Amino acid sequence: MISSWSLSRNSRSNGDHVSYTSIRRLGAGSFGEVWLEFDDALGRQCATKYLNAAGLTPGADVHAEAQAMVIAQHPNVVAVYSADEVRGAPVIRMEYLPNGSVEDKYHGAAVAVGDAVRLIEEACRGVEHLHACGLLHRDIKPANLMLDENGVAKVSDFGLSCQRGATEGVPPWNYMVHLPPEAVGTAGGITTPVGDVYGLGITAFRLLNGDSMFKQSFVSTAELLAAIAAGTYPVRNRWLPQIHPALRKTIRKALNVKPGERYQSAADFRHALEKARPLVSWAQGDHAHSWDGFSPRNGTSWRAECLPSRGADRFTLERRLSGRNWRNVGSDSKVFASSGEALNYAEQVLGRLAATGS
Known part of the structure; x- marks a missing residue:
């Protein structure tokens, strides 16, 4: 149900009256709530974030998040429209x-490799700009990458952001699974740009593999933190078959336990991703051991699968040129004695096609 309400506020020059139409709640959490509203004066929709004043760090600037968004204006960063206070609580209005978000769209499923790489490259551009402005984001994850009408990723949620070198007084870190190893045992969380690079890397790992390979069971928070510090979480040698070696190497470097051995900037990570872009982008097919591929360079479609066949396992590869019928690629279609051998071979073929296109 749509309801209309009016908010009176004081202006430095005179009293004014601003009217918004509240449409529906978009989300909620410990930070407060986000609502879809219509700005009656400007005739546009906006996403309005009502912050929980009780959750703010004592003495912190209530408009710090909105100020960071203003500083960080960029095509790959969600735009802020205004900051205000309603009944003593901070309010941020931003583009709807x-x-x-990326999390909303994919729900933890593995993303087609080419799409995942593009999304992380776009996120890197946004984070590059933040760092150039002297800001740290400190909370890069799929839920904080929004998608515009063209599917372009925009970095959002600046609730944990701060000026570089000024992490005192920012809200406490609470998303443990994205904590960089160097931050384990500290109170500050991410304090350097390479911490944000780690956040981009772990987000890329999740998009490529899906959250089913990302999630692990731990007896306690202490056990989780110990695994993060040791570099055993996430498990960096477990990948879906469709992710080719060059891309795996790139992500592992972004996730290096030692900050000095990671990419030293979001720009460096983006450049490495650009070099590792797949020439054939693979996605999970209809079942666990099937894959669909597409080459944007020439419009060729591919499909591959491993299936039991008369006591053995067959790997089949097919190709369809633009406007043609599917054809079996006999030189790459083979029978194996076990499913393990077939899957290992499938990984090699998918990787070769991703790297070379043929």
């Missing part, structure tokens, strides 16, 4: 992106 109806496609939601």
Whole structure:
């Protein structure tokens, strides 16, 4: 149900009256709530974030998040419209992106390799700009990458952001699974740009592999933190078959336990991703051991699968040129004595096609 309400506020020059139409709640959490509203004066929709004043760090600037968004204006950063206070609580109005976040779209499923690489490259561009402005984001994850009408990723949620070198007084870190190893046992969380690079790397790992390979069971928070510090979480040698070796190497470097051995900037990580882009982008097919591929360079479609066949396991590869019928690629279609051998071979073929296109 749509309801209209009016908010009176004081202006430095005179009293004014601003009216918004509240449409529906978009989300909620410990930070407060986000609502879709219509700005009656400007005739546009906006996403309005009502912050929980009780959750703010004592003495912190209530408009710090909105100020950071203003500083960070960029095509790959969610735009802020205004900051205000309603009944003593901070309010941020920003651009509304109806496609939601990367997490909303994929729900933890593995993303087609080419799409995942593109999304992380776009996120890197946004984070590059933040760092150039002297800001740290400190909370890069799929839920904080919004999608515009063209599917372009925009970095959002600056609730943990701060000026570089000024992490005192920022809200406490609470998303443990994205904590960089160097931050384990400290109170500050991410304090350097390479911490944000780690956040980009772990987000890339999740998008490529899906959250089913990312999640692990731990007896306690202490056990989780010990695994993060040791570099055993996430497990960096477990990958879906469709992710080719060059891309695996790139992500592992972004996730290096030693900050000095990671990419030293979001720009460096983006450049490495650009070099590792797949020439054939693979995605999970209809079942666990099937894959669909596409080459944007020439419009060729591919499909591959491993299936039991008369007591053995067959790997089949097919190709369809633009406007043609599917054809079996006999030189790459083979029978194996076990499913393990077939899957190992499938990984080699998918990797070769991703790297060379043929």
